[in-house]
Amino acid sequence: MIWDFEFTVEAMPDLLSGLWVTVQVTILGYLIALSLGLLIAVVRRVRVVGPLVHGVMEFIRTTPLVVQLVFVFLLTPSVISGMTVGIVVLGVHYSAYTAEVYRSGIEGVAKGQWEAARALSLPASRTWGAIVLPQAIRKVIPALGNYLIAMFKDTPLLLAIGVAELLTQARRIGSASFQVVEAYTLVGFLFLAVSIPSAILIRRLERRYAAV
Amino acid sequence: MPPSDTPSAETPQGGSGQPQIVFDQVVKRFGDLTVLDHLDFSVEPGERVTLIGPSGSGKTTILRLLMTLEKVTEGHIHVAGEPFSHMRRGGHLVPASESYLRRRRRSIGMVFQQFNLFPNMTVRKNVIEAPVHVLGLSKDEANQRAEELLDLVGLGDKIDAHPTQLSGGQQQRVAIARALAMRPDILLLDEVTSALDPELVAGVLDVLRQVAETTDITMLCVTHEMGFARDVSHRVLMFDKGQIAEEGPPEQIFEDPREDRTKSFLRSVLDNGF
Amino acid sequence: MQFLIERLPLYLDGAWVTIQLTLGGSALAFVLAMAFGILGTINHWLPRAVATVYVEVFRGVAALVLMFWMAFALPLITGFQLEDRFAAILAVGLNVGAYGAEVVRAAINAVPKAQVEATVALNLSWFQRLRLVVLPQAWAQMLPTFGNLIIELMKATAVAYLIGVVDLTAVAQQMRQATGETIVAFFGALLFYFLIAQVLIFGMRLLERRANRKLGRTPPGGTGLKALLKHPAVSGSGGAGI
Numbered sequence A: 001m002i003w004d005f006e007f008t009v010e011a012m013p014d015l016l017s018g019l020w021v022t023v024q025v026t027i028l029g030y031l032i033a034l035s036l037g038l039l040i041a042v043v044r045r046v047r048v049v050g051p052l053v054h055g056v057m058e059f060i061r062t063t064p065l066v067v068q069l070v071f072v073f074l075l076t077p078s079v080i081s082g083m084t085v086g087i088v089v090l091g092v093h094y095s096a097y098t099a100e101v102y103r104s105g106i107e108g109v110a111k112g113q114w115e116a117a118r119a120l121s122l123p124a125s126r127t128w129g130a131i132v133l134p135q136a137i138r139k140v141i142p143a144l145g146n147y148l149i150a151m152f153k154d155t156p157l158l159l160a161i162g163v164a165e166l167l168t169q170a171r172r173i174g175s176a177s178f179q180v181v182e183a184y185t186l187v188g189f190l191f192l193a194v195s196i197p198s199a200i201l202i203r204r205l206e207r208r209y210a211a212v
Numbered sequence B: 001m002p003p004s005d006t007p008s009a010e011t012p013q014g015g016s017g018q019p020q021i022v023f024d025q026v027v028k029r030f031g032d033l034t035v036l037d038h039l040d041f042s043v044e045p046g047e048r049v050t051l052i053g054p055s056g057s058g059k060t061t062i063l064r065l066l067m068t069l070e071k072v073t074e075g076h077i078h079v080a081g082e083p084f085s086h087m088r089r090g091g092h093l094v095p096a097s098e099s100y101l102r103r104r105r106r107s108i109g110m111v112f113q114q115f116n117l118f119p120n121m122t123v124r125k126n127v128i129e130a131p132v133h134v135l136g137l138s139k140d141e142a143n144q145r146a147e148e149l150l151d152l153v154g155l156g157d158k159i160d161a162h163p164t165q166l167s168g169g170q171q172q173r174v175a176i177a178r179a180l181a182m183r184p185d186i187l188l189l190d191e192v193t194s195a196l197d198p199e200l201v202a203g204v205l206d207v208l209r210q211v212a213e214t215t216d217i218t219m220l221c222v223t224h225e226m227g228f229a230r231d232v233s234h235r236v237l238m239f240d241k242g243q244i245a246e247e248g249p250p251e252q253i254f255e256d257p258r259e260d261r262t263k264s265f266l267r268s269v270l271d272n273g274f
Numbered sequence C: 001m002q003f004l005i006e007r008l009p010l011y012l013d014g015a016w017v018t019i020q021l022t023l024g025g026s027a028l029a030f031v032l033a034m035a036f037g038i039l040g041t042i043n044h045w046l047p048r049a050v051a052t053v054y055v056e057v058f059r060g061v062a063a064l065v066l067m068f069w070m071a072f073a074l075p076l077i078t079g080f081q082l083e084d085r086f087a088a089i090l091a092v093g094l095n096v097g098a099y100g101a102e103v104v105r106a107a108i109n110a111v112p113k114a115q116v117e118a119t120v121a122l123n124l125s126w127f128q129r130l131r132l133v134v135l136p137q138a139w140a141q142m143l144p145t146f147g148n149l150i151i152e153l154m155k156a157t158a159v160a161y162l163i164g165v166v167d168l169t170a171v172a173q174q175m176r177q178a179t180g181e182t183i184v185a186f187f188g189a190l191l192f193y194f195l196i197a198q199v200l201i202f203g204m205r206l207l208e209r210r211a212n213r214k215l216g217r218t219p220p221g222g223t224g225l226k227a228l229l230k231h232p233a234v235s236g237s238g239g240a241g242i
Helices: A005-043 A049-061 A065-075 A082-108 A111-119 A124-161 A166-177 A180-210 B059-066 B098-107 B123-133 B139-152 B168-180 B198-214 B226-232 B250-255 B260-271 C002-006 C008-039 C045-060 C063-078 C084-109 C113-121 C126-163 C168-179 C182-214 C224-229
Strands: B021-030 B033-043 B048-052 B074-079 B086-089 B092-095 B108-111 B186-190 B218-222 B235-240 B243-248
Touching: A005 A049, A005 A082, A005 A124, A005 A166, A005 A180, A049 A082, A065 A082, A065 A124, A065 C126, A065 C168, A065 C182, A082 A124, A111 A124, A124 A166, A124 A180, A124 C063, A124 C126, A166 A180, A166 C063, A180 C045, A180 C063, B021 B059, B033 B059, B033 B074, B033 B243, B048 B059, B048 B226, B059 B074, B059 B186, B059 B218, B098 B108, B108 B168, B108 C113, B123 B139, B123 B168, B123 C126, B139 B168, B139 B198, B168 B198, B198 B226, B218 B226, B226 B250, B226 B260, B235 B250, B235 B260, B243 B250, B243 B260, C008 C045, C008 C084, C008 C126, C008 C168, C008 C182, C045 C084, C063 C084, C063 C126, C084 C126, C113 C126, C126 C168, C126 C182, C168 C182
Parallel strands: B048 B218, B048 B235, B108 B186, B186 B218
Antiparallel strands: B021 B033, B021 B074, B086 B092, B235 B243
């Protein structure tokens, strides 16, 4: 088996366009996960609604993302693109994880901080917005960063709903040219090219925030 | 542990006529910090030596070097007439390999300030594990040895307890039994009562007194318990700044210290109620 | 409901395949995690480098990409076609094993230095130290994250239908195509996945309690059945990401 360099060069533009889709999905999905997760973490402290929301998130967290993707994709009207479905489902799925991260951060805020806020008669919105969340979020930044990488690595699942991300492109090119080995191996390398540097970046973040 | 016929604190007569432990110009540095500075001293077989001195004077480092938990920066350590920190290779002394150290440190046992019992094992397991796996004793032999030793330290009834169920003093007595189960020639005691509540100290020291009286194990002891040091040791070494400031029999060091450093150290220890 | 009950045998077949993939993958991941995790703690550059390469490569590539590579690229290189299920087990096992290796390494490094010094004082060999003292103590610390990883692994097996394995997800797809009942077909599969996850979580909790008892600790959250049934918290950084 000899590596086909000519093919590598030809396939690159298509693969890179797939990678671009992957990156877009990751970032938009991550924004959903970050904001929805925070909302869930706060709502979880509300009576009755909290446990209910927690139960739903537990269900989402312990069942496969790919099944959720296909399920939701089949149920949405066809005017909504697979990519949009992918972004939303990925974002909601990961908000089940980020919610837990925020929760651990919120629980880590010293009890005295809540009491001090009460002693100053701050309204709930100020207590959360100015006191609790800033402290909680700062502590969990590295953990949240890990989920960005995790989401990036889950984007190939969008292949199941026909989104032209990296792996889908590789499959298309591979079956059109019969250069299957090169196509899939290149995907592997492209993944490493993104995930290894970002893992190093997260480790730096971790060290920086651990020092605080 | 063969009983010795010299239970009192008389200087023992080494059978082979050569010292058991020799420090030869030993230097130990941690980065820029010199902990031991060209240190020379030796210990006779069966001798019990207490190391005293202000914290940071290098006493504990001496024990850790002998337990091979640290490596010398310069100089050599000899044990039982053979190189210890180094080994002979082609007529030269080279730093000892791990397998050489493993062979040589077999005769040495140590009791730690923080006991360091294994929390994943019962008291019995803590005591028999090394005799079975390192010395190759049968389970029965090791168990018998463990029962005898735990009786000796007064914990025969705790043999199947878990370390976390014991008080600090009890844990330390188990740690002493664990070290003795290896039948060491040399026993290193590193501030063994410092982590204990005051009311538990006496029990541990009584056990050690008994070990001193009934065996001829060479003992190196770092402690702030001056009464204990006076009772059991043949010789006291006063350390300061990585060197021996003064040495002598306990009566002389405690009652008639010659060095100002020794005097001020002893005064500070007594003032602190040790 | 009627729909589900009639087709229960099909779902059970699919669930059985999913369980096989999960158990096979977990067994492989466990062995790899232990081996490379221990290598990563050795004080020599070579084993450490080997461990780092394994972890970074197999953690960095998604399980699905690995699976495609095993199923479609490997046969062309070696001329040997892996059985679909075996390729799936290999892919999820290699991937989750890389995460597990980091867990093992961290847990071993977290065993107090004083414990290691006590093993030196008793003259235990490197292997005895690992087997008798270090691993039993690190075990309790590994288990909660292992619990999260086994759920992630179970979820990751769901992509195996894309290389032709007839697992729970494939059954759901078949069911939808045969009946057009998307909601029921897929919700049924999700429910099965959820149940399998709950059983796995319960099992891991039992192991955790046993491990903590062996170290003489009371399990966090107290004792009794109620504490056992309570859901474990997802740890911030260890869990997901497959």
